[in-house]
Amino acid sequence: MDRDLPNPFPEPLRSSARLVEATRDQRLARSRRGEAFPTLSLAERQAWVEDFHPDHQEGGRRELRVGGAAGTVLPVELADLLEAWPHPAVRIGPIPEPDLIADVLILGGGGAGTAAAIAAAEAGAKVVIATKLRQGDSNTLMAEGGIQVADQECDSPVQHFLDILGGGHFSSDPELAQTLAADGPATLQWLEELGMLFDKYPTGRMKIRHGGGTSRKRMHSAGDVTGLELMRVLQDRGAALENITVLPFQPAVELLTDEAGRAAGAVLYHLVQKRLRSVAARATVLATGGLGRLHLRGFPTSNHYGATADGLVLAYRAGLPLRDLQHNQYHPTGIAWPERKVGLLITEKFRGLGAQLLNRHGDEFVHPLEPRDVTTAAIIRECREYANGVATGEGGMGVWLDIPLIDLLHGVGTIEREFPGRFKEFHHKGLDLRVHPLLAYPTLHYQNGGVVIAPDGGTDIPGLLAAGEVTGGTHGRNRLMGNALLEILVFGRRAGRAAAEFAFNTKELGVPSTGHLEVFLEQLATAGVDKSRFAPILLPSYGGNLKPGQAVPGGSPASPRGEPVGRGAPVFEPGAGS
Amino acid sequence: MTAMVTIHYDQERHRVPAGRTLLAALEAVGMVFVRGVGCRGGVCGACTILYRLGQETDLRVGLLCQEVVAEGMEILPLPWFPQRKARHDMTLDSGESPDFRVINLYPEVTRCIMCGECSRVCPVELDVMGYVGMIKRGDLKGAARESFTCIQCQACAMRCPARIPQPNAALAARRYHGLHQVRRADHLAGAVARAASEKMKLTFRRLRRMSAEELRMLYQRREVEPADAPPGTWLPQDESLL
Structure with a gap:
């Protein structure tokens, strides 16, 4: 890093940043006069979104040919995984002697999985958490913004419910949206009783703010590390329960069912020891998270290393219905440079306080506070259609977010006061947000859809429950900020309780088996699906041509061996293990 | 090139x-x-x-x-480090203060020789030695503030010559402070009761019976709380959804 230089950027960012500086005084003067960049008409908005938003890119989608949702049009990267073969080492048929037996098996050790484990263990169940990396390694701990709960006098769960429906363009499952909102206050109280720290006034009342699309201020936070604080506390609570066993580095590669069609556990793959392991359980909770690391359309992502849609793959093969997966949430301003922060979010709040979006010439091209999907489309349009983006040294692209304007508009010290975490983080690495603009590009943020569930997390398979980002319906086609942290806790705890109850009511578990795959395998064969395509992929195969978290033009990134991500699994060695 | x-x-x-x-x-x-x-x-x-x-x-x-x-x-x-973790259930014995409980859980903090290695190595630049001193002096509030952005990488614990498990001690300090010293949210009990009330169930039922068009109308007519209204002061004109 050029720590000592006043301009910390390498070329060509450096010369472009100078153009931003050069136009700043004029733009500031216009802002002070209240002259904002014109907003788009509704027709223009629609046209830009249809032409440039990643969800609408024709080449990026295809029809599923195999399985229960055949005919549904989904992102290619996801469709390729849903229509892929199980790992060859997984035996198709009964597994009479499982390696481990539990009452409740939880797949995933993030926020939803850990909340489910706590609830099931508190109900007295013997719980096993199988997780891909370490417990806690998840999108949960990366969440900065906050958690929505309707707890103020002017607010109510019904009001929250209405915001959820509208934010999701009235496509939510109303039963799930109601459950999310109604369980909110008790969930927040539970967190307070666990000793989680919140931003509070001296009286104990929590500080609150608006989020995009909320009619009441109900965003509760813990500084700008709300998810980290939440995950640390959940893990600590879980660690105090002796009936929870954590199996790290052991993601699930297949679900197990018994002859009665009930869920019966899962086959795990030990990533370090490279062997399979089977866990029999009376109830199973799917809490595997989202799909950001599939880099749909080559987009960068704000997601954790392990977010590779594994749960969707397992659920689809087991015949469960999925919904809304053609709608994914892209945050318009992910960090495009420096590389160590690529894909992470620059919160909307910067633009709310006056930071403008600029092209490589230092000119505005869109009003900074259009809806998320419109801003996303505008940035892509400016970079791809008009070639007005700034190319980063790592092959990515971006537009400037002129943050220094904030101090000029609202007084010196505003940036430091409003964004202490981000300010400190960048300052240490030689980037002073009071002086330097940041390079931004849309980033794949959230999987809106997923496995169809009932309010207790139940699925169409008795004894199989699901919670968190892997599920769909709660948010419909679009999620509002702050509803994901609430969702993982509300539905995680509900699924945990329901799983424990189901486990206690299941007197005798049949022989666990992967036999439910047979029909699906026949369909794969009939459809002529490429025999070398395996799923779940477990981890993205970075290296070679793929620069992690960066935009790769023209589709699937490739591994060093030239295989597109999602075909083959370099971390999985077929033939190893039983 | x-x-x-x-x-x-x-x-x-x-x-x-x-x-x-x-x-x-x-x-x-x-x-x-x-x-x-x-x-x-x-x-x-x-x-x-x-x-x-x-x-x-x-x-x-x-x-x-x-x-x-x-x-x-x-x-x-350094993928992992066997940092000692005390078992605890967040309760206090009668007469025991939260700060004393944290020291009882992690007596190692009193062995700090103030070499400063922990603060020197911290990759997120926390003053680790500073917060260990605060725990030692019974200042859980200070320790919670100083350790707040800890990412639990455990580098400090690995380098500590006094064998202090700083990240775990800080986690206990934050939780005991959060539960026993920070004032409880006064408005939350009321919100929990309202959420579980018959009235709320009836209101939900009323909305769930509405047609799509009625719901859209209701959504578009939402009153938006002003951003600068202090918490608990503003109320909407239409209170039928509260």
């Missing part, structure tokens, strides 16, 4: 492109990580590394996803 530098990861020599983060540079030369990689954004502490530069004697600590490659780096990944 990309400039290249030489680094050693886990004893193996690699020529990697200059200017990249260690994680991206090693992946660019074909390395596939399983352990020791997490959020890839510097907040989870999964990719902690110890490293030295060329002939320098200093041992440094960083995160694989955040540190930029430099010529002559010798890198050891």
